[in-house]
Amino acid sequence: MNVSNGIYTIADTKVFGWVTLPWTVKQVRLMALADKAFWNNDNFNSSFFIKAKQLCVKLAARKTQLNKKKITILNTEHGAMYGNEDGVLITPRLSFNSVLTHEMVHSFHIGHSYSDRKIAIFPFAHMGEYGDRYDLMSTSNAWMYKSQYGLSGPGLNGPHLDYLGWLPSNRILYFGSSIIRLSSLSISHAQSNDWLLVMLPFDKNDPANVFTLEFRTPINYDSGIKQEAVVIHKIDRKGTTYYSTIITHSKDYDEMMVGTEWVHFLEQDSPEVYPVIKVRVERIDKQRQVAVLQINSTFNPIKPNKISCRSTRKQRHLKDEMNSSHIQNEGETVRILPPEQNGFFKDLVTFGMNACNNGYVWRMIDPYDYACVTKNRQQEIRYQRKVGNPSGICRKPLMLRKAFPSDTACVTQTEFVIIQKENAEMHKNMKYHSFFNGEETVVP
Secondary structure, eight states, rough: OTTOOOOOOOOOOOOOOOOOOOHHHHHHHHHHHHHHGTTTTOOHHHHHHHHHHHHHHHHHHTSSSOSSOOOOOOOSSEEEETTTTTEEEEGGGOHHHHHHHHHHHHHBOOOOOOESSSSOOTTTTTTTTTTOTTSSGGTTTTTTTEEEEEOOOOOOOHHHHHHHSSSOOOGEOOOOOOOEEEBBBBGGGGOOSSSEEEEEOOOTOTHHHHHHHEESSGGGGGGGGGGGGEEEEEEETTTTEEEEEEEEOOGOOOOOOOOOOEEEEEEOOOBBBEEEEEEEEEETTTTEEEEEEEEEEEOOOOOOTTTTTOOOOOOOOOOOOOOOOOEEEEEEEEEOOOOOHHTTTTTOSGGGGGGGGGTEOOOOSSOOOOOOHHHHHHHHHHHHHOOOOOOOOOHHHHHHHOOTTOOOOOOOOHHHHHHHHHHHTTTBBBBSSSSOOOOOSSOO
16 A cells, blocks of 8 residues: 555666766765856755766666656765756665655655744754654654654645545545544545545635645554544645645644644634634544544635625535525625636536646546546546456557556547547646645755
């Protein structure tokens, strides 16, 4: 079992072997110092690693064809980093699971994870950076555990799993105001049945600005976690990038246990209206790996007119409809937002970090398929005849569709070409295709 639930594999990984650079460490340092591309880099030590990585990759590329994403192990010094140009670099003392996978995840356009605490975890870090102990992207400060491959874990937090498309869309709840059950993200999705992630919107102008709820348990890659707990993150846009931040609680707690409650007041619409989100952990079933939550949210994308002073209408589930343009409420008139916000829930056919542009929907060959296509194209795929089999062998002229690694459906060559084009261009129809949690090109 892995964090991606089998979606991401390293099956095509090739090990090239060791390459001996014809330069000494001192000579490589001088080469880095002389390289004008590094003159704006405040960290000279990182410049050395970048230069060493460039030289290793260049030398290896003369002897064999390298994959697009590369990992270089440098048998001297002490460090680990990722760069867009030549991939991951790591040294022997840091060659263990947590660090290696941390750097690999950077190649998926994910930065470091953050805490809402205004403290610097490391001297070189921003405020709150590396502060999410429930997330691999805070490695060195996260809940790691000892394994046969060195320190490992933890897994990725809910916002990161959603961004990567590693959660099934039919088990993500966008807004809930009732008693719900959360299954643990720490076990295989096939071993659970309840919601895996809950998204609670708080911004009328941006449906992607949400609080997320997830349940984590000390098992598998999360074995380093101290106890079963519900974790809250806030996703909000800063500039052109969305960031996720773990919400901390009193007495320096990062999580919620049974009997604890979290209350967050939203922006007021009028002096007498206090929209609020409340989350309470009612029960945790350790054996079934399930947490029972009571959620109450009075978030409402309907803004009252200036003459209004109170609105008690509660927002409903994503599937509910809001068709009226005006709502009478205790003698007052409540105005629904302009057309682009009018169907805040009704028109939100896709949501989260994989939301599609208007007019597009998820392809949904399976619940993990987030490629954005037209509604007509989605219907075409639903009606396709599945002639694949477990052995993954197709009879000519049919061929494997390969929409994703585990896809064994057999289709025509024309359909195969269409699918591959959709995969290659899927980012063009995604609403929030950008770096998540930062815009770094070279990060430790």
